[in-house]
Amino acid sequence: MSDDKSLPAFYNGEFMTLSQVSISPMDRGFLFGDSVYEVVPAFHGQLLGAHEHLQRLMQSLAKIDLSLPYSFDDLMSVCQSLLSEQQTCELVYIQVTRGVEAIRKHRFPVTAEPTILLYSQPYDVPFALDYQGSHAYFQEDLRWQKCEIKTTSLMGNILAYQQLYQQGHENDEALLVRDELVVEAPSSNLFMVKDKVIYTPPLDNILAGVTRDLVVKLIHKSSFDLKEISPSKAMLLNADEVWLTNSIEELKPIIAIEGKSIGSGKPGPIWQQLFSAYQELKAKS
Numbered sequence: 044m045s046d047d048k049s050l051p052a053f054y055n056g057e058f059m060t061l062s063q064v065s066i067s068p069m070d071r072g073f074l075f076g077d078s079v080y081e082v083v084p085a086f087h088g089q090l091l092g093a094h095e096h097l098q099r100l101m102q103s104l105a106k107i108d109l110s111l112p113y114s115f116d117d118l119m120s121v122c123q124s125l126l127s128e129q130q131t132c133e134l135v136y137i138q139v140t141r142g143v144e145a146i147r148k149h150r151f152p153v154t155a156e157p158t159i160l161l162y163s164q165p166y167d168v169p170f171a172l173d174y175q176g177s178h179a180y181f182q183e184d185l186r187w188q189k190c191e192i193k194t195t196s197l198m199g200n201i202l203a204y205q206q207l208y209q210q211g212h213e214n215d216e217a218l219l220v221r222d223e224l225v226v227e228a229p230s231s232n233l234f235m236v237k238d239k240v241i242y243t244p245p246l247d248n249i250l251a252g253v254t255r256d257l258v259v260k261l262i263h264k265s266s267f268d269l270k271e272i273s274p275s276k277a278m279l280l281n282a283d284e285v286w287l288t289n290s291i292e293e294l295k296p297i298i299a300i301e302g303k304s305i306g307s308g309k310p311g312p313i314w315q316q317l318f319s320a321y322q323e324l325k326a327k328s
């Protein structure tokens with residue numbers, strides 16, 4: 044793995060290494076969290092779901108009324124340029140802020156150009172088909188009301204993971220509860236299975252995960268029924284299988300919630316089937 048200093052980067056129109064990037068202390072991303080981001084995985088130099096990630100970036104930018112001097116195709120070609128075929132797994136991060144203004148004001152700046160940073164870093168896929176599964180705990184969803192925007196203002200998500208850490212559950216997951224329903228996790232979408240029917244919360248004030256979408260498409264190709272509803276805590280505690288999805292951890296099985304085993308207490312057969320199908324999709328990317 045290369046050290047952070049030599050990671051390839053693209054900053055405000057120029058290619059450089061990450062250590063050469065210098066961002067102003069007056070940048071609104073730093074001052075106000077006035078910024079959005081994406082992370083796109085790549086395998087053996089091939090991006091997975093890049094089109095969907097860039098589309099979501101464009102939607103996040105539109106929702107915060109920020110326009111970029113780069114087209115979709117420009118961004119795609121920068122993402123590709125930052126990859127190395129020698130790396131098995133890489134992540135391309137895209138960070139865009141509303142830029143720098145000398146005066147500190149909440150309202151949008153009048154003349155600032157957006158700050159844009161892309162960089163890639165190698166990573167290890169966290170688990171394989173024999174993955175043992177994680178534990179999860181319910182937590183109140185403290186986030187704001189526009190969770191469909193992939194903003195870098197992640198305080199609610201950070202506090203959720205910090206609470207787990209303080210309770211001695213550093214490697215476990217939080218299941219975020221809003222109005223008595225479980226909507227997603229702080230960095231992933233939620234799926235559960237009961238009596239061979241798969242459930243996932245609808246895209247209603249949650250992040251529209253690219254992995255969620257890929258898994259939904261795999262489910263539609265399979266013989267399983269999918270219902271887009273947010274489960275209650277009781278439904279999840281009585282589920283046969285539960286897993287979370289995101290671009291980095293893929294399909295992450297949850298084998299216990301609040302200390303109660305889910306199903307057999309092991310990653311279940313439907314997770315196994317979809318996880319294998321997802322691996323095939325990656326191999327074809």
Ligand SMILES: Cc1ncc(COP(=O)(O)O)c(C=O)c1O
Pocket residue numbers: 227228229230231232250251252253254255288289290291
């Ligand atoms: C709150 C939240 N939900 C879901 C996801 C999963 O999104 P994706 O599958 O596009 O990585 C993420 C990823 O960062 C997230 O932060």
